[in-house]
Amino acid sequence: MNIADIISKSAVLDNVQAASKRELVQSLSERIAALSGLDERAVFDAVWERENLGSTGYGEGVAFPHARIEGLEKVCGMFARLEEPVDFDSLDGKPVDLVFMLISPENSGADHLTALAALSRILKTEGSCDKLRKARSTDEIYAILNA
Template identity: 35%
Template structure:
């Protein structure tokens, strides 16, 4: 599985602004809600429940919030680079500026694991993460990410 298999350019955001982890999760849930038939409040609830188990801030300024949402029809991925890093209670305490949101339908846990694995592999590349942080536009960020 490759990132290009489940990420679309219109789901990439560069320069997104949020002042806190909770505000960011709500904002991303709203963006997903606009693209699906699932209310943003349900999406936020699923994400907050997952975060209550432990932060999805994986370190190096990257977070991968994810959740299973029973009313979702298909998996959706949104990637955002924030205009200013925020505290995400990451494992290394480094503020987060790149967020990969992944929501999957109930019953698709194996798909979710494949997608999470793909994302984690891609963002382990420090050189790639460096150029992503320097990307100026959505198109540039998307092209570099899939490159």
């Protein structure tokens, strides 16, 4: 699975503002709901419920909020670079400024995990987070994600 299969160019956001983890998840839920045609409250509730099971703050300023949602037909992702980092209860205690949100159909076991793995591979590429932080436009961010 390629990043372009998960995150469309219109799903790359820059300079996102949020004062808290909850506000960030709510804002991204609204935007990904608009892209996927789902109810924004249903998206937020599912992602927040998953987040309450354990933080998806990966570390090094990156988070992967995600959920499986009834009524969704295919995996849908979004990337956001924050204007200012927010506390995300990350494993390393560092605030988050790069966020990959992923929603998947309720019964998409393998596809959901494959998509998460594809997103996490970006982080394993040396220097990728620095490149994402230094990118000057959403076009440049999208190119980095798909390199």
